[in-house]
Amino acid sequence: MLELTSLTKVYKTGDKALNDVSFTVPKGQIVGLIGPSGAGKSTLIRCINRLVEPTSGSIKLGGRELTRLSSGELRAQRRRIGMIFQEFALVERLTVMENVLSGRLGYVSFWQSLTRRFPPADIQRAYRLLDRVGLMSHADKRADALSGGQRQRVGIARALAQEPELLLVDEPTASLDPKTSRQIMRLLVEICAEDGLPAIVNIHDVPLAQQFMQRIIGLQSGRVVFDGPPEALTTEALTTIYGAEDWNAMKNDAAEDVAAEADAVRRMAAISA
């Protein structure tokens, strides 16, 4: 369980990126974090694993306070939190396997990692995860040889290799096409459900959030302005989060995406038949 209490982040420039943010994420819940650009979504999830230093407030994961840690303790706590990035952030020149094993860096010594001699259990886990995300045959390819969707699968496997208690997911589909986006979201949701893993997903695609998330939190200028199930995300709620806009047009666009996807599947089936 993750508990945020009065989390505030003020950047050196004086920008208040987060303003008194408090919420709790119970085990197994997938939370979609939506909001306009600059609302503080990215800052919020980076505060949780302390890639960004929060100014005040408290973050507790499973009862353990994550702010005010020594650097050694911080390392140990970061292992408990897996992170998945918008542009995959794989180490491009390393192989897929090395990227997945890099999820174990917090558990092994410097020499073990330098010589790539990971414990057998770690290697077995890495293969299992690659199989889970459907990339078993790509283990020894270099990460930059993969497509966007495949790279994001490696990103997911790397995060899971940490055996995390929480997943932080930063715009997982922003660099992907609509179809691959849905496949990646489906995979994420399945994995979280299998392991009872809570997740916070930054997502700017509202229909995608409504389709896959169990709970939506809306941020606006660093404040929580909406917190509820996807069904409660009405036109009024969206206007509070994003400002006035024609939301129905956006929903129609999403419906078109789904229709186009179904159409593409039909045509592919027709070709292969």
Place this chain on the structure above:
Amino acid sequence: MTDFPDHWQHRTPRVRLAIWFGWLCLVALFVWCWELMTARTIWSFVWDAPTQAADIGSRMFPPRWTYVENLLVPLWDTLNMATLGTILGVILAVPIAFLAARNTSPFPLVTRPVALFIIVASRSINSLIWALLLVAVLGPGLLAGILAIALRSIGFIGKLLYEAIEETDIRQVEAITATGASGSQVLTYAIVPQVLPAFWGITVFRWDINIRESSILGLVGAGGLGLNLQASISTLAWPQVTMIMIVILATVVLSEWVSAKVRQAII
């Protein structure tokens, strides 16, 4: 409908005047330098130059092919000097580059200026001058040559490498940090893979330059082909000088080819 202006200027009149004035100054400087140069030239020597060149040229040909036998050992020395000097330079330059790069320097306020000073000091002194100093300190020989090459290489490799380190993709570093990796693990997993191609490119390029430089270090007593070059020039043995130049040319062409191949292979 409003009236939009049909007139737009890329620069303001003031800027145009300043640019025009800048060019004027440059032309004036050139004219002045030309005057100075011609005033101090002894023109009878210049008019004589084609005859002199033809004279030396005729004495240089044909090259003395048999002299090659005497050049094999110095050539081997030259190659060794370049290679060992490059290796030593790399070993010293890598830590300095990591200390100099903004994103990897452990205590930027202290370590960066020190590392940058070492880089600048090494770069500002030509390897021939380094060799001159080292021959005076260590006595003539290959060791002075190797150290001269290494000292000059530190600055070159250090500067290019630290720039490559600063240009690494921060997102990959962030991702590895987020797994709970230690500082040294972030270095080896996120930064090293990104700078490795640059590292090999820089090293091979410097090795290529060092072969050229080490072939003349003998002029000041640091061993290698330059020693024969100096001996041949001072005894006016011009056919031997031609032969040495041919050997240097062949070596440089070969090293150029090797470095091009290596760079192709790593990118």
